[in-house]
Amino acid sequence: MNANAAAVRVAFPSNWWARAGWLLLVVYIVYACSLLDFTWARFMIGLDNGARFIGRMFPPNFARWETLLKGLTESIEIAVLASTLGILVSLPIGLLAARNLMPVWVTWPCRLLIALCRSFHPVIVAIVFVKALGFGALSGIAALTVASIGFIGKLFAEAIEEISLKQVEAVRATGAPFMNVITYGVLPQVFGRFIGFATYQLDSNLRNSTMVGIVGAGGIGGALFAAFQRFDYDFVCAMLLSIIFLIFAGELLATRVRAVFLERGKVDEE
Amino acid sequence: MTTTALEARIWQRFTPAQRIARFAVYLAMVTAVVMSIQSVEVIPEFLLDAPEQMADLLKRMWPVAFSYYPKGVHEALVETLHIATLGTILAVVMAFPIGIMAAYNITPSRPLNFVARLLLVASRSVNSLVWALLFVAVFGPGALAGTLAIAFRSIGFVGKLVGEAIEEANKGTIEALQATGAPWFSVLTKGYWPQIQPAFWSVVLFRWDINVRESAVLGLVGAGGIGMALDTAMNLFQWDRVAMVLVAIFAVVIIAEIAVTAIRKKII
């Protein structure tokens, strides 16, 4: 046998980097837990509290269903209007932010605007709008529109930047005016993905609209927060169940809408 | 040419069924928008007043109280990062079993799939802020409530995307492993895990990024982190400190996003 072959043939060489990574993770967890004062004792007390808490939540109390319904409806309205406004505004902004279609002096400010819209949590934006526009649904709509622009604008611009320019070139070669080039060369390529994230944002807005009420921007969040502070936990439970049901319905609706527009019966097949 | 050339040829882009469906969706959307506009209560004076209010707010926020940072902001910021990270880790640990239970090709039991999916939907539907309210009521104010809130909210996100990655795994590979008589757990670790790894890390990074943003506001309801500094400053109308907190949050979010993009390039 060749002397070199006597060298050990390792079947599964140890990946030291991966091991170090996992070790680091464990060390971090222990460190962070101690920093945040997660003692076992606290956890046990908490579990006990939790049991009592859940006891107070069930059975859910739907007695004040009018308040519930009013809050839910307002949340739905906020989500619908914010999504519509957000989509309408994001389309041109996203188009203008696409670096493969537009010159730098146009894309730069648009990308900056989109990044700004994305940077802040909808709740923080809602707080600012409550100060500017007062309490109520208007602030919620404004805040969620900003969030929508940040999300849809970014993804739409990215989708456009990934299209095949060859198809656009062909349309341009027929002498079509700019808008026709967009309609026939660009939009068909991004339409599928656009429907995907437009429906996602609708769901996301529905979720957020149930929450911005906590800072006064309308919707069921206000009633939820008030119930918490009054220790009305069975009413809280009723509201939570309704919210979960609403979001679930929203997701089903989104799937149906996608099926209608994507013509293949399933989610976009990118 | 034959006489059929004389018939007018009509070209329709969509079949009648498709047209009806599309029209229905458009109609529903327009109806929803119109109804919403009519019933949403908008007080016109507030709308007109808005620019003035915004200008007033911005004036009060300037100059930004940078001196507030070391005492009031720094520790809370670090706490926020820990909440986000621990919360994400905890979520991943809890999401795995549920995600596996939700995927039909690993758990061939429709009832179990349904229960798992329900859990995931419930987790996603409740905002992290609302989870925070719950956990503050149970565990008291502080970072523990915040971490659990982040964790419970993220389970749905991670679980759903991991479940989808599992369902899209190459069936042929799994078949080959099953044909060798490998036990269920081995098929999982050697067949599915290598395939879903890139998607998994991508999802975890993405969620961590979002969680940093979410953790920053949990303090508004008392669940620890920098949100509490924000809440205090707002209640005392110290808008320059509010500005400082907002700047700090913004900076951390940007840094987190840069970190995520860099790590993504390395491992994908």
Added chain:
Amino acid sequence: MTDVALSIKGLSKEYTRGKPVLRDISLDFGARGFTAVIGPSGTGKSTLIRCINRLVEPTAGAILFQGQDLVKLSGRALREARSGIGMVFQEYNLVERLTVMENLLTGRLGYVSPLKAWFRKFPQSDIDEAFDLLNVVGLAGFANQRADSLSGGQRQRVGIARAVMQHPKLVLADEPTSSLDPKTSVEIMTLIHDLGTAKNIPIIVNMHDVELAKRFADRIVGMSGGVVVYDGAPAGLTDVHLKTIYGGEDWLRA
């Protein structure tokens, strides 16, 4: 040769300074006929074709077509000029997610307002013509199929039909058969040639298959190193000429 439809004068193109891909090319093209431009890769054949409809910007020179210098046009005038020039691409460049019919009607986009185009309201004459063309290119019944569900040869037929829908005064083809198998290549070349003859449109094709070029072209332009080294009938293209154009002898022994 009859009246001149397209006249290229002193065309030059440098992608990087000091390295011209086209050197001072001057060519005249008649109002009918099939011209094949041959030459090795990188010698500027594709650049030449694309300069004509300004998909590539010439560095110097003039291109006279329909009484205008194409190099000097911009904006609306350029678009109008382009609508009179049809182009067939090597990779078909169909809009994959649109149907065959929509791709055909893309050829009319230079003549329809954006609003009507958005709502797919094309004049009935266009639609009739589209259906007729589908028959001619052998794709009857494919009108509502998505472009990406077609084979390569079928897609190129759609590409050719699209170019013809423009009612062009000139058709350019940039390596139209390079992505196709030999049998389909012959079918496509036959289609282009026959359409050009039937509708009396001059055709300029850029290709690398010399045999195919000799079979279909009335005139061959051979390029090498950015200049024209042969310009004449296919019959006159000898091995000596081919050696000048392509360099090396090995590939000649088929």
